Structure formats: structure tokens, C-alpha cells
Amino acid sequence: MSELRSSASYSGESLLYLTDEQLRQGIEAMFFAYRGFTADPDRILSDLSYGRAHHRAIHFINRAPGTTVNNLLSILGVTKQSLNRVLRTLIEDGLVESRVGQVDKRERHLHLTEKGAALEARLSDAQRARMRAAYRAAGPEAVAGFRQVLEAMMDTELRRAHVRLRDAGQ
């Protein structure tokens, strides 16, 4: 149970990237990179006494303006109670507007206010700047590979959500 295992199959040296050690390095890289990925927005948010949860809500409301609460819920993968706490403070602070649905009045459609859009831009700019630097440093082929591996790492359900947003964007 605790002796060295190697579940990678070595059918030639071309599979070096599938050794347990390589996979472990990939896992650690993912861990450290994610920290970097969130570091800049986290700094901005903590000054405003918001957290990552607020960022996520703002991001996806910006991305899909007019989205319903339920829709946002399924994208974020949290409970409505959890989202509601965050959403309430954003609405109180005048960053998000919640409009009763025209056709189905049970629904609330979420939009960023100007103030909300301004914060979104600030967070987004910071995060994109880091992303852009990483992309530039690694080059186009690396970026294509990066995206491929990320896609393959998602759960199918999340991949669908991602694709839907991607196609909506352009």
C-alpha cells in the first residue's frame, strides 16, 4: 500500500510526461499557479473588505448580464444561501442591480451598476495583466496546450458551462 507505485505505462520514452513524478509536478504547479492567479484581485478586494466570492459573482454577472440567480448558482457551484449573502452586500453597496423578470416575474435578473462595472474592470485588468504576461512569456503554442489541458481537466458539466460562456463572449 505504501511502497512505490508507478501507474503510468511505459510503452516507450515518449510517455515520460505521464510518470507519477511528472504528474505530481503538474499538480504542484497547478496549486502554486492558482495562488498567483488569484493574488492580484485578492489584494484589491481585501482593501474593500470583499472576498473571492464577491469577485466570482461580479465576474459572471458582467460576463452574462441579466443572468438569473439560479443560473449564477449553477455556474458558481454554491448554494443559494451562500450566494445570497454575497449578492445582498453587493446590492446594498450599489454594485449590482436585481431586476424582476419581465416575462417570468419570479426571476431576478442581475446587472452590474456603473460602480459595479468599474470594480469589475479593475479586478479584471489586474487578472488579465498577469495572464497576459504569462501568455507572452510562454508563447502561442504553449497557450494552446495550456487551454487544451485545462479543458480536459474539467468535469463535463463544467466544460459545458465554460463553452456556453465562451461562445456567448465571441
Add this chain to the structure above:
Amino acid sequence: MSELRSSASYSGESLLYLTDEQLRQGIEAMFFAYRGFTADPDRILSDLSYGRAHHRAIHFINRAPGTTVNNLLSILGVTKQSLNRVLRTLIEDGLVESRVGQVDKRERHLHLTEKGAALEARLSDAQRARMRAAYRAAGPEAVAGFRQVLEAMMDTELRRAHVRLRDAGQ
């Protein structure tokens, strides 16, 4: 402030991957992929009433046996009080052993017990399985690119920690 911006410079069509839209897709891919990345260990852990913090501690203790609390702290990027709570439960549950330093008695050196190593293997296997599937689906060149972008996304300080672990591993 809220009109469309494009901070990417278009010096040829080969830089398409640096448009704001492309960067945004990368950001979202990172977000969704990280969810997948942690999903399998999370499931295992919740059955044992442990959390992601326990996983991280176990992972890095396994990776660098005999590491000190302070060392682990700098890798995990949390406060010592936060780590200590997690560490305490792991020690109580007999997964981790804390040995007083021989040369400097202020230090505690951390090791996994057999039980701890068994859990580590279980978590690690699950996470590697997903990683392996993603790597296999994307192929070797994509994996190389993936790693390059992740490296470039880390803070320099974290990159150093990552490299140190990588080189220690092999």
C-alpha cells in the same frame, strides 16, 4: 470606463491569443479547471471530515519528510495558527508525527505515519488519475505548454518553492 477596452496589441494575427476575450476565456478555464482539479480529493476528504487544508499539509509533508512547521508555512502561504489547527488534528488522528528537532529543539519535524501515508496515496492516486487522463487527452506538446504557462503565472517566490520541490523529487 465601461466601454470596450482592448489592452492587447495587435502586431499581427499571431497575437490573437492575447486579446482581452482570449485572456478572459483563459481566466474562466482556470477557474473551472481548478474545480475539477480538487473535486476528487475533496470527495474522499469529506467522508473523513477533513478538508482541503488537510490535503495540502499531507501532500507537502509527504513530499518533504522531516520538514519544519515554518518551512511548511512558507510553502502553504497561510499563518502558523491556521496550519497548526490542521496539523493538530492530523497528529491526534495519528496521520502525522511531530518530532522535536535534535539540533534546534524549537523546531518540530513533520513525518507521515503509515496511516498518513496510506491516505496520502489514496488522495494522490485520485488526483493523479484525473491529471493523467487530462494529459493523455491533450498530448505531450500540450502538456509542455501547460506547464510553461503555469510556471509563468506563479509569483517568483512561489516559483522558487516549486522548483525546489521539483528538484528534490527528481
Add this chain to the structure above:
DNA sequence: TTGGAATGTCAACAAGGCTGACGTAAGCTG
């Protein structure tokens, strides 16, 4: 040898997850 620095522990608090229960309004269906 004594005062400061380093290491680790205990206590208390906050953010943000979770479940469960419940209320209200609106839509849908027999």
C-alpha cells in the same frame, strides 16, 4: 547572563462554505 529573535501553541473572531426549514410570489397543469 540577559534581552531579543525564532518557533510553535492557545484563544477568539470573521468569511464563506454547508444543511434544514420556511415564506412568498408566480407559473403551470389537471
Add this chain to the structure above:
DNA sequence: CAGCTTACGTCAGCCTTGTTGACATTCCAA
């Protein structure tokens, strides 16, 4: 129309995991 379902909000309470502050122990250097 009556009754079920859906969408949303909210209250209460819990857990994990982050934080700061206070403190004990140990080491080292002036």
C-alpha cells in the same frame, strides 16, 4: 380554479479555514 411546482429570499445554526493577539519555550548574540 385548486393545487403542485418553481424561483427566490431569509433565518438559524454548523463547519472549515483563514485572520490577529497573547504567550511559552528555546536559542543566540551582545
